[in-house]
Amino acid sequence: MSQVLQTSKHFQRPRGLAAAIYKNRAVYTLLLPGLIWYLVFAYGPMGGLSLAFKDYRANLGIWGSPWVGMQNYHYVFRDAAFWRSVWRTLFINLGRLIFEFPMPVILSLILNELRMPRYKKVLQTIFTFPHFLSWVIVSSVMINFLSVEGLVNSIVKSLGGSAFNFLGNTTAFQPMLYITSIWKSAGWSAIIYLAAISGIDMDQYEAAQIDGASRLQRIAHITLPNIMPTVTVMFILQTGSIMSAGFDQIFNLSNVAVRDVSETLDMYIYRITFQAPPDFGFSMAVSLFRSVINMVLLVLADRGAKLMGGSGLFA
Amino acid sequence: MTTERPRAATRRDRIEAIDIVLLVIITVWAFLIIIPVYNVIVISFTPQKTYLETPVLLYPKAITLQNYADLFEDGRIFAGYRSTLLILLCGLPLNLILTTSFAYGSSRSHYPGRRLIFLLVLFTMIFNGGIIPLYLIMRQLDLTNTIWSVVFAYGINTFYMIIMRNYFCSLPESLMESAKLDGAGEWRTLFSIVLPLSLPIMATITLFYAVDRWNEWYNAMIFIQRSGLQPLQLVLRAIVIESQVLDSYASADALLEARKFSMGLKTAAVVVTMVPVMCVFPFLQKHFVKGVMVGAIKA
Structure with missing residues (x-):
C-alpha cells in the first residue's frame, strides 16, 4: 500500500x-x-x-420568478411590526441572559454541596427530566397548572386571594417565559457545570479547610473561580443565539391575550408567512435577514469563546 | 455527573447552617418541578365531578379511568399515536443510517475533500434557509401532506453526528489498520469492528433521535395539513393549547368547546403524550452523562 x-x-x-x-x-x-x-x-x-x-410567483417557482433587487427589503424595513419584533427579541433574550443563564450555575453549585449521594442522584433525575419533554407538553402542563382554574390559583383563592391569569397577562408574560424555561432546562444545562466541578483538584479544598475556610468561602474562592472559564464560554455562546432563542416556547405558551408582547422575530416570520396572505418574497427577505444576523452572531460568539480558551461552537 | 469523587474533605465537616439552607432550597426547587407534572397526572385520574367540587386537589380523592376512555373515544389521539409511531418507525432508521455512515465516513483520514466536506456540514449549523424554502422544496418533491416530509426534513442532526464522529476518531487507528490488512473494506470495518466498539454512543444517539422524533411538531404543523395525519404532539396542541379559554376572550363557542374537553380529558392527553418519554428517560439518563457530555466536553 x-x-x-x-x-x-x-x-x-x-x-x-x-x-x-x-x-x-x-x-x-x-x-x-x-x-x-x-x-x-x-x-x-x-x-x-x-x-x-425576487417577486415570488407560484406558477414560475423559485427559480423562474423575476428578480426585483432590494425591493422586498424596502417594504420590510418600513414595516413597524418588523422592527418591534426585532427589539422585542433582543429584549426578551437579554432578559434570558440575566435571569435564566445564572440558574444552572447556581443549581450545579448547590448540587455539588449536597452531602447525600443517593438524594443527589434522585434530584438530578428530577432536574434533567423536563429537558426531554417538548414545549407542547411543557406548555400544556403549565397551562393546566397556572390557568385561572389551575392549582396555583385554586390555592390562592382558597387562601382568600383573587385569581391571576399568569399566562394571559401582558406584564407577566415575559417573567413566565423565564420561569418556565428555567423549569424545563436549568437541570440539563447544569450538567456541563457539574462536569467542570468534578474536574477540580480536591487538594484545593483540603488546603482551604486546613486554613479554616468556611463552606461559603470555599464555594466563592475555589469552586466558582474554577468553573468560571466554562461559565464564560457558555455565556458567550448564549449571546450568539440572542436573536433566535425560544420560538418553540413562545409559540406554545402565547395566546391571543398576550399577542402584543409575544411577537418575536421568529413569531413575526411565522405570522406573515402562515397567518396572512403569503408573500413569500417578503417572508424570505425577513428570513434571510434573520439567518444572516444569526450567523454573524454565532461566528462572533464562537470567536469569543475560543478567545476565552473554550472549545467554541463546534463541540 | 454522579462521579464518585473522594469526598473525604467534606465528610469531616460538621453540618453547618448553610447545609440546611441549601438542602431546603434544592428540595423546594425539585418540588416545584414535580408538582405541575404530578398535578396533571392526578387530575387525569380524577372524575370530572370530584375535580369541580374540590377547590385544591392535591391527591386523587377518587380514581377513575373515565377521562382516558373519553380521550380514546375521541379518536384523534389514536390517529396521533399512529402518525408519531410511523414517523418514528421510518424516521429513526433513516436518522441512524445517515448519521452513522456519514460520521464514520468523515472520521476516516486522508481522503481528498475531507476538510471541504466537513466545512460544508459545519456551515449548516450556523446558517439555514428556514422553514419556508424547505416547505417549497417539500411541495416540489410532492411530499407535503405525507409523513415523508417530516421523516426527511430531519435527517442528520449535525451535533449528534459530530459527537459520533469524535467517538469514532477516538478509537485506536491500529484496529482499523489491521482489519484492512485482513482484507476488510470500509463497510466491513464499520459493521464488524467499529460499531461493536461503539455501542454506548450508538445507544445514546438512538435514544436522543427517538426522543426528538417523539417530540416533533413544528415541521409536521407546516408540512401536514390533513388532520388525520398529524402527529401526537399536534393533537395534544389542538386539545390543550388551542382550546384554552381566556376570561376576556371567551366566546360562546369557546366555552362549548371547553366543556366538551374537560380538564380530565386534557390532562389525560398530556399524560399519554408524556408517558413514553418517562419510560425511556431512565435509559437515557444512564447514557447521556458518560456518553454525550464527556464526548462534547473533551473534544
Whole structure:
C-alpha cells in the first residue's frame, strides 16, 4: 500500500488525486447518503433564500420568478411590526441572559454541596427530566397548572386571594417565559457545570479547610473561580443565539391575550408567512435577514469563546 | 455527573447552617418541578365531578379511568399515536443510517475533500434557509401532506453526528489498520469492528433521535395539513393549547368547546403524550452523562 502512495507522489497532482479518490471510494459511498441529504434539505433551502430578492410567483417557482433587487427589503424595513419584533427579541433574550443563564450555575453549585449521594442522584433525575419533554407538553402542563382554574390559583383563592391569569397577562408574560424555561432546562444545562466541578483538584479544598475556610468561602474562592472559564464560554455562546432563542416556547405558551408582547422575530416570520396572505418574497427577505444576523452572531460568539480558551461552537 | 469523587474533605465537616439552607432550597426547587407534572397526572385520574367540587386537589380523592376512555373515544389521539409511531418507525432508521455512515465516513483520514466536506456540514449549523424554502422544496418533491416530509426534513442532526464522529476518531487507528490488512473494506470495518466498539454512543444517539422524533411538531404543523395525519404532539396542541379559554376572550363557542374537553380529558392527553418519554428517560439518563457530555466536553 505504501508503494502505491509513493508512486502516486511522483506523478503530477491530478493523477495522484484521481488515484487517491479511487482508493477511498468506499469512504465516499459512506458519505454519499448524508451528503445528498445535506444538499437537498439543508443547502436546497439556502438556495430558496434567493427569493428574498425576487417577486415570488407560484406558477414560475423559485427559480423562474423575476428578480426585483432590494425591493422586498424596502417594504420590510418600513414595516413597524418588523422592527418591534426585532427589539422585542433582543429584549426578551437579554432578559434570558440575566435571569435564566445564572440558574444552572447556581443549581450545579448547590448540587455539588449536597452531602447525600443517593438524594443527589434522585434530584438530578428530577432536574434533567423536563429537558426531554417538548414545549407542547411543557406548555400544556403549565397551562393546566397556572390557568385561572389551575392549582396555583385554586390555592390562592382558597387562601382568600383573587385569581391571576399568569399566562394571559401582558406584564407577566415575559417573567413566565423565564420561569418556565428555567423549569424545563436549568437541570440539563447544569450538567456541563457539574462536569467542570468534578474536574477540580480536591487538594484545593483540603488546603482551604486546613486554613479554616468556611463552606461559603470555599464555594466563592475555589469552586466558582474554577468553573468560571466554562461559565464564560457558555455565556458567550448564549449571546450568539440572542436573536433566535425560544420560538418553540413562545409559540406554545402565547395566546391571543398576550399577542402584543409575544411577537418575536421568529413569531413575526411565522405570522406573515402562515397567518396572512403569503408573500413569500417578503417572508424570505425577513428570513434571510434573520439567518444572516444569526450567523454573524454565532461566528462572533464562537470567536469569543475560543478567545476565552473554550472549545467554541463546534463541540 | 454522579462521579464518585473522594469526598473525604467534606465528610469531616460538621453540618453547618448553610447545609440546611441549601438542602431546603434544592428540595423546594425539585418540588416545584414535580408538582405541575404530578398535578396533571392526578387530575387525569380524577372524575370530572370530584375535580369541580374540590377547590385544591392535591391527591386523587377518587380514581377513575373515565377521562382516558373519553380521550380514546375521541379518536384523534389514536390517529396521533399512529402518525408519531410511523414517523418514528421510518424516521429513526433513516436518522441512524445517515448519521452513522456519514460520521464514520468523515472520521476516516486522508481522503481528498475531507476538510471541504466537513466545512460544508459545519456551515449548516450556523446558517439555514428556514422553514419556508424547505416547505417549497417539500411541495416540489410532492411530499407535503405525507409523513415523508417530516421523516426527511430531519435527517442528520449535525451535533449528534459530530459527537459520533469524535467517538469514532477516538478509537485506536491500529484496529482499523489491521482489519484492512485482513482484507476488510470500509463497510466491513464499520459493521464488524467499529460499531461493536461503539455501542454506548450508538445507544445514546438512538435514544436522543427517538426522543426528538417523539417530540416533533413544528415541521409536521407546516408540512401536514390533513388532520388525520398529524402527529401526537399536534393533537395534544389542538386539545390543550388551542382550546384554552381566556376570561376576556371567551366566546360562546369557546366555552362549548371547553366543556366538551374537560380538564380530565386534557390532562389525560398530556399524560399519554408524556408517558413514553418517562419510560425511556431512565435509559437515557444512564447514557447521556458518560456518553454525550464527556464526548462534547473533551473534544
